[in-house]
Every structure is written in C-alpha cells, then in structure tokens.
Amino acid sequence: MLPLDARNQLAVESPEMFSRIIFAGIDIRQLLSKTALIGGAGGLGVIVGEILARSGIGKLIIIDRDIVEEANLNRLIYTREDQGKPKAHCLSKKLESIRNVENIDPRFHLKTEAYQEDVVAWMELEELIKRSNIIFTCFDNEAARIEFNAYTISLNKPLIDGGTSENALRGTIITVLPGKTPCLECYWSNQTLISVDDLNSDEKELQSLILKVPCGASLATMMNIVASIQSEQALKLLCGYGEIVPLIRVSLEESISVMGAHSKRRPGCPACGGL
Amino acid sequence: MEDSFNIKFTRGEIVGQWDWTFEIPLFKTIARIGKSGWDRRLKEEIEKIEYLKKLKKENIFFTKVEQDSQNPRIFYVEGTSEENEIVNFLIRLPIQYPFVPPYAEEFYYGKYTFYSYADSGKVACLNQINNRWNKEGRHGIAHFLAMLGYYMALARYNVDLKSFRKRPRKKSK
Numbered sequence: 001m002l003p004l005d006a007r008n009q010l011a012v013e014s015p016e017m018f019s020r021i022i023f024a025g026i027d028i029r030q031l032l033s034k035t036a037l038i039g040g041a042g043g044l045g046v047i048v049g050e051i052l053a054r055s056g057i058g059k060l061i062i063i064d065r066d067i068v069e070e071a072n073l074n075r076l077i078y079t080r081e082d083q084g085k086p087k088a089h090c091l092s093k094k095l096e097s098i099r100n101v102e103n104i105d106p107r108f109h110l111k112t113e114a115y116q117e118d119v120v121a122w123m124e125l126e127e128l129i130k131r132s133n134i135i136f137t138c139f140d141n142e143a144a145r146i147e148f149n150a151y152t153i154s155l156n157k158p159l160i161d162g163g164t165s166e167n168a169l170r171g172t173i174i175t176v177l178p179g180k181t182p183c184l185e186c187y188w189s190n191q192t193l194i195s196v197d198d199l200n201s202d203e204k205e206l207q208s209l210i211l212k213v214p215c216g217a218s219l220a221t222m223m224n225i226v227a228s229i230q231s232e233q234a235l236k237l238l239c240g241y242g243e244i245v246p247l248i249r250v251s252l253e254e255s256i257s258v259m260g261a262h263s264k265r266r267p268g269c270p271a272c273g274g275l
Numbered sequence: 276m277e278d279s280f281n282i283k284f285t286r287g288e289i290v291g292q293w294d295w296t297f298e299i300p301l302f303k304t305i306a307r308i309g310k311s312g313w314d315r316r317l318k319e320e321i322e323k324i325e326y327l328k329k330l331k332k333e334n335i336f337f338t339k340v341e342q343d344s345q346n347p348r349i350f351y352v353e354g355t356s357e358e359n360e361i362v363n364f365l366i367r368l369p370i371q372y373p374f375v376p377p378y379a380e381e382f383y384y385g386k387y388t389f390y391s392y393a394d395s396g397k398v399a400c401l402n403q404i405n406n407r408w409n410k411e412g413r414h415g416i417a418h419f420l421a422m423l424g425y426y427m428a429l430a431r432y433n434v435d436l437k438s439f440r441k442r443p444r445k446k447s448k
Contacts, residue, residue, distance in 0.1 A: 120348075120370075121346060121348035121349050123345070123346055142375075143369040143378060146371050146375075147369065185371075270371075
C-alpha cells in the first residue's frame with residue numbers, strides 16, 4: 001500500500017478518475033503495468049472487468065464464446081443494443097470507453113483484446129495466459145475452468161475462480177497460487193484414482209462445500225459480491241498487500257455469511273501434484 | 276421416465292432401443308491428452324469408432340469422424356439424420372479427458388438444436404452424459420457418440436426430457 005504522503009503526490013500526477021483509488025492506498029502505477037485475462041464475460045466477468053478497468057489495470061484480455069442474448073440482460077453492463085453481438089467484444093468496447101477519452105493521458109488508457117472463442121482445446125489460450133499477470137475464470141462450466149487451471153499451473157500464474165450455485169444464492173471464490181494453494185482440480189477432480197477416503201476429515205468437509213454445479217439461475221446481487229471478492233483478491237496480489245484466502249464462500253440463503261478457509265493442497269492432485 | 280443404460284422406451288408401446296454404449300468394449304489404455312500412452316489411446320479410439328460403425332445399429336448417425344489436422348483435441352463428426360439431413364459438428368476433448376466426457380459444439384438435428392450446455396431453446400445432454408461417463412477413463416469418443424445418439428433418438432421420438440425445447444422456426448415472410 002502507498003504511504004500516506006505519497007498518495008497526494010501520485011493523485012496530483014494521475015488523472016482525476018484514479019484519485020479515489022490512490023487515496024485508498026493502491027498504487028495505480030503497478031496496476032497500469034499489468035495484464036489481466038478474464039475467461040467468461042457473463043455475470044461475473046463483466047463486473048471483474050469493470051472493477052479492474054476503473055481501478056487502472058493496464059490491459060484486459062477478454063474471452064467468451066457467446067453472444068449477448070435476451071436472457072443475459074439481468075446481468076450488468078449489457079444493454080438491448082448489444083443483443084446479437086459477441087460478449088467479449090461488447091465488454092471490451094464498453095470498458096475502453098470508460099478510460100480511453102481525450103482528457104486522459106494515453107499512458108493511462110486501457111488496452112483490450114477480445115476473443116469470441118471456446119477455450120476448451122483452443123490452441124492460442126496458452127499464449128494468452130503466458131502474456132497475462134493474473135487470470136480470472138468466470139465461466140458457467142467446469143471444462144473451461146479446468147482448462148485454465150492446467151495452463152496457469154504449468155505457467156505458474158495466479159488464477160482467481162468465481163462461481164455461483166444453481167439457485168444463485170451461494171458463491172465460491174477460489175484463488176490458486178500454483179504450488180502454494182489448492183488448484184481447481186484439488187477440489188474437483190473427477191478421477192477415481194484419487195479416493196475421497198485419502199482426504200482427512202477437514203478436506204472432506206471442504207470438498208462437500210465446493211459448488212460443482214454449473215449455474216442455472218443468475219442474480220446480479222450474488223454475481224456482484226463474488227466478482228467483487230475476485231477483484232479484491234486480484235488487487236491484493238497485483239499490488240502486494242494483505243493476505244490471500246484460498247477459498248471464500250458467500251451465502252445469501254436465509255442470512256448473510258462470508259467464510260474464508262485456508263484449505264490445503266490435495267496430495268497427488270493430477271494437475272498440481274508435481275509442483 | 277426412466278433414464279438408464281440399455282433401456283427400451285415406451286409411450287404406450289415400445290418405440291425403440293437406442294443406447295448402444297454397452298456394446299462397445301471399454302478402453303484398455305488410459306492416458307491423458309499429450310501424456311505418455313496417448314498415441315496408443317488414440318489408436319484405440321479409432322478402433323472403437325470403427326467398431327461402433329460396424330454395429331450398424333439404428334440411430335448411429337455418423338459416417339465420418341476425423342481428427343483436426345492442426346489441433347489433436349478437436350474431432351469433426353459428419354453424418355446424416357433419418358430425414359437425410361446432413362448433421363455435422365465438432366467435438367472438443369477437455370484437458371481432463373478421458374476422465375470426463377468430450378463435448379459437442381452446437382448442432383442441428385431435425386427440428387432440434389443440440390448443445391452440450393444448458394441454454395434456452397436447446398437440448399442439453401452433457402450433464403446426463405457426464406453422469407453415465409466412466410470416471411476411470413474407460414469410455415471414449417465412440418461411447419460418447421453412442422450416448423449422443425441415444426439423446427438424439429429421444430428428441431426424434433419427442434420423449435420428454437428436462438430442458439428439452441423445440442428450435443424456434445423462422446417466420447416465413
């Protein structure tokens with residue numbers, strides 16, 4: 001975090017839109033040099049993208065295979081004019097329009113790349129992950145998440161995954177620091193080679209807490225909370241402050257609860273066991 | 276409605292038996308894509324696909340399954356429906372394959388749109404296939420196609436499935 005006296009100086013030197021962020025102690029010079037990759041521009045991805053763009057990230061790479069449909073209008077950002085257009089391209093244009101204006105020095109402009117692709121078995125994915133400093137998975141399916149998980153582990157990049165339950169009232173945020181915190185396959189592995197009996201009781205309980213089901217329902221309330229926590233974890237990682245919590249669960253069912261857990265890596269995990 | 280292997284569906288009468296998954300032998304080679312043993316696995320995949328073709332069962336709709344020349348994780352499937360419509364689509368192998376099933380990109384079959392994932396107006400069957408998939412990696416592309424054929428038969432005979440909707444017809448001017 002920036003020391004108090006440095007905040008005023010940096011705020012004067014930076015465009016006004018970043019002043020409040022700098023006063024919060026975040027050094028936007030660090031963010032401007034970073035690239036974030038967002039996989040999935042749905043309910044979670046749009047919020048993560050907007051928070052990062054407004055916070056001063058240097059570059060965003062957005063990947064989504066879908067187009068904006070009527071059913072997506074309960075999410076934020078997309079409007080009726082966007083219907084029928086690729087989500088990734090719509091989002092990148094909207095985010096650029098926030099930052100890339102005449103009265104802002106081009107050094108502070110946002111660079112974006114948008115791809116309308118299915119990430120599973122997509123050959124360019126590895127190269128994009130290589131070029132990124134932080135990876136977000138905001139997908140509605142496990143296959144895409146696991147694909148990202150494999151590459152982030154082999155390339156040693158941090159990954160922040162967000163997901164919501166089928167009823168849209170529970171959410172999970174998993175932060176993967178390869179070799180340090182559990183990867184997505186540590187939680188989700190389908191392989192019978194790894195027996196659940198091998199886990200100690202804490203991990204068994206953890207596994208039952210993980211939400212495996214692709215989201216059916218979608219509420220902007222839960223999406224915002226999950227995406228905000230994903231972005232918050234990213235700011236901590238990129239700016240180097242605070243503590244990373246590997247597993248965070250949020251529930252809006254009945255009451256409101258946010259729980260963090262320092263889960264352990266699964267021995268013999270097929271994805272990260274070799275690290 | 277019952278939903279299990281090797282079942283004859285009835286709508287007052289027996290209308291068909293379409294799940295041929297059980298007739299394809301299980302895989303002997305278990306290897307992840309690009310890892311050791313994958314070449315042997317790939318050979319076995321092709322053998323099993325040919326085996327399924329030779330069974331000549333109803334609703335084994337495909338005539339050609341081809342690996343992409345650039346990307347070994349993509350396969351093109353081509354076939355014809357009973358109405359002689361050409362059916363073609365591609366299947367992608369996730370990185371966890373063969374421990375998880377492949378998935379098919381969106382394609383049309385008769386009046387229905389098939390898609391692996393749940394989406395409005397489309398027949399989504401990946402979850403059902405996932406539930407049947409051999410988690411030890413002993414199922415492969417041939418088993419996947421047999422399972423897919425089963426769901427396509429359900430669509431053909433209008434058997435009511437969860438998240439099953441007709442493709443909206445374009446209005447003629």
